[in-house]
Amino acid sequence: QKxxxxxxxxxxxxxGAIVSLNCTYSNSAFQYFMWYRQYSRKGPELxxxxxxxxxxxxGRFTAQVDKSSKYIxxxxxxxxxSDSATYLCALFTGGGNKLTFGTGTQLKVEL
Amino acid sequence: DAxxxxxxTHLIKTRGQQVTLRCSPKSGHDTVSWYQQALxxxxxxxxxxxxxxxxxxxxFPDRFSGHQFPNYSSELNVNALLLGDSAxxxxxxxxxxxxxxxxxxxxxxxxxxxx
Numbered sequence: 746q747k748x749x750x751x752x753x754x755x756x757x758x759x760x761g762a763i764v765s766l767n768c769t770y771s772n773s774a775f776q777y778f779m780w781y782r783q784y785s786r787k788g789p790e791l792x793x794x795x796x797x798x799x800x801x802x803x804g805r806f807t808a809q810v811d812k813s814s815k816y817i818x819x820x821x822x823x824x825x826x827s828d829s830a831t832y833l834c835a836l837f838t839g840g841g842n843k844l845t846f847g848t849g850t851q852l853k854v855e856l
Numbered sequence: 857d858a859x860x861x862x863x864x865t866h867l868i869k870t871r872g873q874q875v876t877l878r879c880s881p882k883s884g885h886d887t888v889s890w891y892q893q894a895l896x897x898x899x900x901x902x903x904x905x906x907x908x909x910x911x912x913x914x915x916f917p918d919r920f921s922g923h924q925f926p927n928y929s930s931e932l933n934v935n936a937l938l939l940g941d942s943a944x945x946x947x948x949x950x951x952x953x954x955x956x957x958x959x960x961x962x963x964x965x966x967x968x969x970x971x
Contacts, residue, residue, distance in 0.1 A: 751898070786964070787965075788946050788963050788965050791959065833898050842901075842911055843901035844901065846898030846899050846900075847898050849896075849898050
């Protein structure tokens with residue numbers, strides 16, 4: 746079993762839709778949760794960073810963490826074609842130095 | 857403010873050859889991590905350098921080695937290339953301590969193709 750599971754998609758939605766992206770994990774040692782956005786032929790870009798369970802909002806983006814269920818989500822409101830990218834969840838235990846990434850979900854927002 | 861820069865952007869090698877990839881961290885950062893991203897997969901941690909020493913290593917063979925220089929820039933070396941080494945190699949920089957290790961800033965990567 747992989748430490749982090751993420752549906753690879755692709756996910757196609759119309760412009761203006763609410764998008765829900767999810768990851769599940771198995772290691773309860775993960776304490777920090779991040780979402781990265783990766784455009785084609787580019788490196789990942791940090792979107793959201795959360796530590797505790799609950800919600801964190803930043804503009805059209807909301808990150809949600811449920812540690813009891815080992816489930817994290819990223820919601821995108823009023824999705825735009827410029828949101829078309831691959832979204833990667835990344836988890837960190839707080840010890841050591843490595844991030845553990847999901848496989849990424851490819852999102853396409855269509856006009 | 858320059859971000860993380862990597863060179864070259866693309867590289868084609870044949871099996872058995874050796875390759876060196878280079879990375880300059882974001883201004884003010886002192887820690888460099890290297891990740892391998894195969895097509896359709898998430899990045900996999902190779903190793904991290906801080907104070908010119910390898911601090912942690914992922915599940916990669918000794919063919920993968922690295923170096924960090926006094927100016928914090930870094931190199932990734934891969935010997936005896938295999939077809940399976942074809943991937944996007946990402947460099948990420950961060951600021952050591954104070955919860956900064958996990959806030960990584962990535963470069964655009966080096967696309968390595970092994971024929």
